[in-house]
Amino acid sequence: MSSQHASPMAPPRSFLWSRRIFLTLLTGFVLLPVYVMVSSSLKPLADVTGKFRWLPSGLTLRPYVDIWSTVPLARYFVNSLIVAGVATVASVVIAVFSAYAVSRYDFRGKRVFTVTVLSTQMFPGILFLLPLFLIYVNIGNATGIALFGSRGGLILTYLTFSLPFSIWMLIGYFDSVPRDLDEAALVDGCGPLGALFRVVVPAAVPGIVAVAVYAFMTAWGEVLFASVMTNDTTRTLAVGLQGYSTLNDVYWNQIMAASLVVSVPVVAGFLLLQRYLVAGLTAGAVK
């Protein structure tokens, strides 16, 4: 925290002015699409089919009513919530176990494990899209567990996507929790799992929150696998939102309203928890 005040000396004018100019331009760049999204979602259809207007000719909440009937948005919403929610919880729990093992124990194959897990980050998603599809179909045929087209298959896929980064970040975080703490717990008669849940996890809350936010965003925003692995009943928002533009008319005001509605949960959650994210990254990933 001491670096918050980078220097005891007042910064020179050149620094202040260049900062003002840079940050103003950047704010404009960042906010432009946000403004377009918000303002267009409140426009009547005529405003978004003709020439672009900075200001609506009249404000209307009509798009926010219509989005639910043009496509079954509520169903997609529920699907996304279930998929992203379950994937996040499972991913965090599994990442906590793995990171604890790597951070606190020495065992054969530890380095192989961490390197393999991390290297999956560089896999192009397209390489295992079709094989995974075949695996899910075959598991379904062999055991009767429907993975392809189901939420379960998507949950398994997404939770694995967020695992490598989550494990890596939590290893860094757990390493920063003093070992004396869990050794004291072990001496007091806690088992290794007791030490993990009573000592290490509480001390690593910022890191765990950061990982949860990351896992949820990964699952909420993924497009490629969602578009191949879902059907009409299990479709998520990532695919469902494209339903507004395949019709003869493109209801841009509704698309913008729907985009805003599906963004609110993640953006609000992200901004509320961003303090933890920075703290988690500081202690974990960038150390």
Next chain:
Amino acid sequence: MTTTAPAAADVRKDSPGAAARDPRRPGRIRRIGLPYLLLLPALFLELLVHLVPMVIGIVMSFKELTQFYIRDWGAAPWSGLRNYRMSVDFDAPVGEALLHSFLVTIAFTVLSVGLCWLIGTTAAVYMQETFRGRGLLRALFLVPYALPVYAAVITWVFMFQHDNGLVNHVLHDQLHLTDKPSFWLIGDNSFYALLTVSVWKGWPFAFLIVMAGLQNIPGELYEAAALDGAGRWQQIRRITLPSLRPVNQVLVLVLFLWTFNDFNTPYVLFGKTAPAAADLISVHIYQASFVTWNFGTGSAMSVLLLLFLLVVTGVYLVLTSRGRRTSDV
């Protein structure tokens, strides 16, 4: 080889509790087994979703896998290296298109990563010390990163529309910079449209990571530099930027891999077939596999892509790790 010393250490630090609770041997076996037990779920999932599919993908790249064999892909005939030869035969249409897509992707990735890093680092350094409105600005800057890809990119699609988009309205109607409204999502302009969206979406991640990295720089360094008479700009050049090197090593690599493999942005921006000028490799392979129903060739292309990324990552890590202390994990 590494097990003996740490195992001994384990026994030592556990001995007060362990001796009282359990006979020695079962306790030790449990302790040796425990890390594997903890890793089991992650291992299972990595195998199911990442590693086994990768192996199958590699096998498929040696097969003649067209739509006739999709129901029973094991029955597809072996084709040896034909898929690979086809992919890298740059005189034939398939190979030529792949090479073009590869070069477009490289140009796109270098520009996007460079700009994301530059903007993110500049913003983080400017916002290192508190000023009025810093918290609000920081939250605002993270919005593009927090937005779901499809929601953000579809907004850009609207802005890039030929007739009713904001971009043409500003450039043509208001600033009169162009003779007639331009097309942004088809033709050569699509490259710049893609780059703009990618940078808009990606720079906050660099900002976030650098911001976190800056907090680990001890304040005393700055105080000492100030006592030596170093001005603000000198402090940034002499202390801030060198201290960020280890952070940058990881950041640039992650940005590179994510940008190079990015599928979501071009897919939402252009749909299933991207214009030639913005034909990124992942969408190109998707198209080669799912639109033309030629999965063997698509897999061969993916394998080549993976090899390329492995080599680049390896070389990058060797080059950037030189002179840095090697740290574990």
